[in-house]
Amino acid sequence: MVAPRGLQPGHRGRTDRRRGADLRRVRPLAAPPTRRFGASPPGLRGRHGRVRRSHIATRGNRPMRRFASCLVLLHLVSACKHEPPPFVDEREPCAEQNPLRNLYFGDLHVHTSYSADANLAGVRVTPEDAYAFALGEPVYLPPQGPDGKGTVELRIDRPLDFAAVTDHAEFLGEIDICFDPDASGYDSETCALVRASDPDTFVRFGNALTKTPPERFPEICGADGKACPDAAKGAWRRVQEAAERFYDRTAACSFTTFVGYEWSASPNLSNLHRNVLFRSATVPNLPTSYFEATSAEDLWRALDADCGSLDGCDVLAIPHNPNWSNGNLFAPVATGDPTADAELAALRARLEPLVEIVQHKGDSECRNGLSGAVTAPDEACTFEKLRPDPVEDCGDGTGDRGMIGLGCVSRRDFYRGILMEGLEQARTLGRNPFAVGAIGSTDSHNGTPGAVSERGYVGHFGTLEDTPEDRLAFTARPEGIKNNPGGLVAVWAEANDREHLFDALRRREVYATSGPRIAVRMFAGTDLPADACDLPDAVARLDAAGVPMGGVLPDGAGPVQIFVQATADPGTNEAPGASLAQVQVVRGWIDEDGTPRIDVFDVAGQADHTPPDPDTCTVAAVGDRSLCTVWVDPEVDAGHTAFWYVRVLEVPTCRWSRYTCLSLPPEDRPAACDDPDVAWWIQERAVTSPIWTHAAAP
Template sequence: MPWQRRSKLLCASLVALGIGATVASADGCKAPEDPPYVEQREPCSDHNPLRNVYFGDLHVHTSYSFDAYNNDVRVDPFGAYAYARGQTVQLPDAAGIGVREATIDRPLDFAAVTDHGEYLGEVAACVDPDSPAYDTELCAGLRAGDPAVMAQWGLELGASNPVRSPIICDLVDCGGYLGDAWARTQAAAEEAYDRSASCSFTSFVAYEWSGATKLSNLHRNVIFRSEVVPSVPATHFEDPTSWELWRSLKSGCIDAGGSLNGCDVLAIPHNTNWSNGNMFIAEYPEDPAISGGDTQLELAKLRAELEPIMEVYQHKGDSECMNGVSGILGEPDELCEFEKLRQGEFEDCGDGTGMQGMVNGGCVSRLDFARGILLEGLSEQARLGVNPYKLGLMASTDTHNGTPGAVDEAAYLGHFGSAEGDANLRLTGAVPGGPMDSPGGLIAVWAEENSRGAIFDAMRRRETYGTSGPRMAVRLFGGWGYAEDACASPSLVEQGYAEGVPMGGDLPARAEDDGDAPRFMVQAFKDAGTEASPGHDLERVQIIKGWVDGEGQRHVQVYEVAGEPGDASVDPSTCETSGSGSASLCSVWQDPDFEASQSAWYYARVVEVPTCRWSTRDCNALAAAGEELPSACEVYPDVIQERAWTSPIWYTPE
C-alpha cells in the first residue's frame, strides 16, 4: 500500500483515538486550524499534594529502530507499551525465531518508546513490500539480519555531515515514510495512555536523536509533555549538532504557535560514559548559523532549559563516576567500580576530548561521568552566572527488545534480540558490551499523580532519581533547620517540603536563626519485590558532595550517613543470600565541612546488600546443563550491589 494511502488511514485512526493534533489529508497528516487540546482527561484518583513515587523507563527501542529490527526484533511500539503494562511479548532466539516469551514482573507506571529518529523512515520503507526500495540489497540485508547493515548505518551517523541513505531515499520519499512511522508512534502512545481516573499508566510521545560524530556518543532522548508534537522529529540529519537540536526543539515546539500551542519538550543525554568528553565539553558555537548570534550566557540558558536531567545508568554501563580520571580531587570511591564497560587502564582526556567511545575506544574524560559534569556546572556558573549543567539524575534500560522495565537480573534475556538469544551469546557477544552489559535501570519521579503533565513537570524540576533496577523509594530534602530527630516524625515529608527543598532543588537562603551548615534528610525504603521474587535489604546510604574551591579546584567527598556494610552476603555458586541489611534507612545529616563561600551540590546514593549478577546466573545454568563455560564466567564480577542515585541539591553562596 503506498505510504500516502496508509498515512491517511493512520491519521484517521489518530483522530479516532482522540489525538486532536492530526487530521487526514491528501498529503498525510497536517495540523487543524484550531489549536489542539492539551491533557484532556479525568482527574486522577491518586492525586497527592505531597507526591507519590512512580517508576518508569524512558529509553526504549522497538522494531522501528534499525538496530533492533536488524537483530530480528519484531515488537513494535504498540507491543512495547503492552509489555510495560504486563502483557507478554515474543523475543527472537539465536536463530531469529520469536519463541522466547517475555513478561515484566510488575507493570510500570510510565514509559516512552524512543526509537531512533534517524532511519525511522528508511526502516519503514524497507519493510513495506510496496516500496520501490524493498528489493534493494540494503533493505534485504536489514530484513535478513545482516550485521553489515547495522554497522554501515551506525558508522554513517558518525560522519561529520550525516545524510539519509541515498540508496533508499533516491527511490522513495523518506520524509513521507518518516511521517508515517512518527504517526504510528504517536498512535501507540495514545492507545496506551490511561486518561481515566484510575491513571494506571502514562505514555509519552518520544524519540531518540542519535548524534555520534567521530563515533563519540552524543545521543539524547527527546520527550514531549503532551500529544502536541511537531509533524516529524528533528534528527541528526537535519540538526547535526546538539546546539542545533536544542534550537530546533525550542523554535519548533516550545516557542511555536498555531497548532503547536502547548507543545513542551525536554532532551535527556545518555551514555556519557561513551562520549570521550564531547557531550559536556564547555564549548560554545561561534558559527552564527548554529549559535543564532546568542552570547555564551544565552546559549548556556538554552541548554539548561532543554536538558534538566541526564541518564546516569542503563544497560551500557554506569555514568556516575570513574576512579582515576584527572581534574577531580578526592579519595578513590570503591563503589565507582560498579558496572563499567571500560575495564583496565585507559588514556585520560584531561581538558580535551577524544573519539570512538562508542566502540570502547579513545580517551576517558571526567566529563563522561555525572560527578565531573556537575562540577563543571559549578565552574561555568562562576564564570557565566548560569549553570548549564544543573542536571537531575535518572536511569532507564535502552532495551532494543521493546521490553521497557526488563531489569530483573534473574530473568535477563539480553537487549539485542537474536544477538543475545541464548546464554552463550549473552556471555560471549559484543553487542555492544557483551557480558559487561546489564539489564539497565529505571527512572523514579515524585509527582502529584500518574499523568503526563505531573510526571513531565517532576522531570523539569528534577525531582527524579535513577535506580539500577530495584524499585526502592528514596526521598532527599535539603534545608537549614531540620530537626535532628526528624526521622522519627510522621510528618517528615511535610517538614521536608515546608522547611527546605526536595532533590533537584536549590537550597533556600539561610535565615538568621538557621544553623551554620545545611542539613539533609534522606529516607529510603527497600523494594518489596513480588511474592515470587522478594526485594533485597538496604546496606547503607551515602551523601556525595561536590564543590569548587576558591582556586577553581574540583573536589568530591563521600559521607556515610545511614547503615553500614554488615554480614549480608551471597553464594555465587547458588545465588543464595545470607545475613541481612535494613528494610528502611533514614538520616538527618549536617555537612561537617561546609564553607559558606563555596558553591556545592549534594546527592544521595542508596546501596543494597550483595546479590548475584545476571551473568553469574547464566554461568550457573550452563554449568548445571553440563555445557562448557565461556571465559566470561571466570573474568566478570559474580556479585553486584544494586543502588539508587538521587538528583542533587545545589548550594550557591549568597
C-alpha cells in the same frame, strides 16, 4: 500502619491485566481499584553506620501515621515552588492527587522494531507490544521461528507506572519503506538485506551516523532523499497513536505514556545521543534527526523553534551514555563570545535538566582515577563499568571512538565530573548548564521497558544477545558480558499523568536506580527538624522548611541539613527485594582556594561486602529494610558553591552473569563464568538528583 503517602514507595493504581491483543486495540477504560506496593514495614529500625568525616544523627525508620492536616497549605507551597506550564491536557483529573507527591517508576528509553538497529537485530516488537509489555503482557523475542516471529517469551516481573518508546529518529522512514511492499525502495538490495537482518547491513547503517553530515541511502530514499522523510511521517504517526492508545486518560491514572524519540548523532564514533520527550500529544510533524540537526546546538534550536510554534507543546532532551562519549557529550560551552555562550548555556539548561546515568550499556555515575576534583578512591565506583582499567584520561580535552571501547575517557563521561564541570561553568558563565538530575532506564532494543531483573536476563538487543553464549561473550566492543539489564526512572509527582510526571522531570525531583525499586526521599535546608525521622507529618514539615532533590537552596549561609529516607524494594513473591546496606551523601564543592573537591560520607547503615553464596546466589548479608537520617554537613554551608546527592546501596547480590552461568551445565559454561576479572556479585543502587546551593544554581 503504612508510611504517609509522601514517603510510601510504589503507590499507584492497578494496571489493566487484559491480554495483549485487547490492549493493542484500546487504551485502558475501566477505573480499577487502588493497590499499594511496598509500604514501609512497621517497626524496622536502621543501624548506626560508619562515618567518614562527619557527625550524623541517624535513627531507623519508625511507623509513620497517615497525616490529614496541612495539605491545603502544602499545596500552595508546592505550587509556588514548582509552578507548571499553563497548558493542561484534556483528560479526566486523576482521582488521587497528592500535593506532597507520590513515587512512580518507569522507563524512558525503549526501542522497538521501528529502530533500524533493533530491526536489523531481528526484533519485531512494535510500540504497541512494548507498552503492553510494560503493563504485564508477554513479548516474543529472537531467535525467530519459521513464521518470522520471536520464539522467546518474556514478561516483566511487575507493571510499570509510565513508559516512553524512543525509537531512533534516524532511519525511521528507511525501515518503514523496507517493510512496505508498495514503497518504491522496497525491492532494493539494501531493503532485502534489512528484512533478512543482515549483520553487515547493521554495521553499514550504524556507520552512516558517524559522519558529519550523515548521508541517506539513495537506493531506499531516492536520488533526492525525500522518500525517507515522507515515509517517516507515517511511522511517527503510529508512534503517537501507540502512546495515545495506552495512555490512561481516565481518573484511575493507572499508566502514563510519553511521545518521544532518540536523536542519535555519533560523530567519529563518540556518543552524543539524546532522548527527546514531549509533555503532551501536541508534537511536531516529524522528529528532528541527525540528518536535520548535526550538532546538539542545532537540535536544541530546532526543538525550541518547532515546539515553541505549537500551542501546548513542551519538550525535554535527555542525554544518555556519557560513558560512551570521550568527553564530548558534556563538553563546556566555548564559542568565544561570552554573550553567545551564556545564551547557549541558558537554552541547554532549560531543555536538558537530566542525564541518564545507568542503562544497558553501563553505569555513568563515577569512575576512579580520572583527573579533576580532589577526591579519595570510591570502592562503589567500580560498579558496571563498560571499559576496564587502565584507560587513557582525556584531561580537559576530548577524544573519539568511545562507542567501540576506544579513545580516551573523560571525567565528564561520569555524573560527578559533569556536576563538577557545572560548578566551574557557574563561576565563569554566571549560569550552570550542567545542573542535571539523574535518571536510569533500560535502553532496551527488544521493546521491553522495565525488563531489569538480573534473574532470567535474556539481553536487550535481539539476535546479538539471544543465547547465553552471546550474552557471556568477551568482545572487543563494549557488549556481551560487559552489558547489564539496565535501570529505571523514579519520579516524585503529584499524580500519574503526563503533566505532573513531566513537570517533576523538569524540576529534577527524580532519581536513577540500577533496576530495583528502591524508594528514596531527600530534602535539604538550614532549618529542618532534627527529629524528622520520628515525625508522623515529616514530609509536610520538610517540604515546607526545605527543598527536595533537584532543588536549589535559598541564597544565604548556614549549616546544611540533609534528610534521607530509603526503603528497600519489596520485590515479588518469587524474587523478594534485597535489603539496604547503607546510605551515602556525595558532596561536590569549590573550596576557599578555588579547588574542586568531592567527598563521600556514610550516613546510615553500614558497609557490608559479604558476597552471596556463589553456588545458589543466596544472599548472605543482613542489611535493613529501611534507613532514615538527618545529616548535618560538617564544613560546607549554604554559602558555598556546592551540591549534594544521595546514593543508596543494597547488600551484595548475584549479577545477571552469575545467574546465567549457574543455569548452564558446568561443562557448557564459557570462560567468563570462571574469570576472576568478571564481577559475579554486585551492589544494586539508587542515585538521586542533587540539591545545589544558590551559587551553583542552574
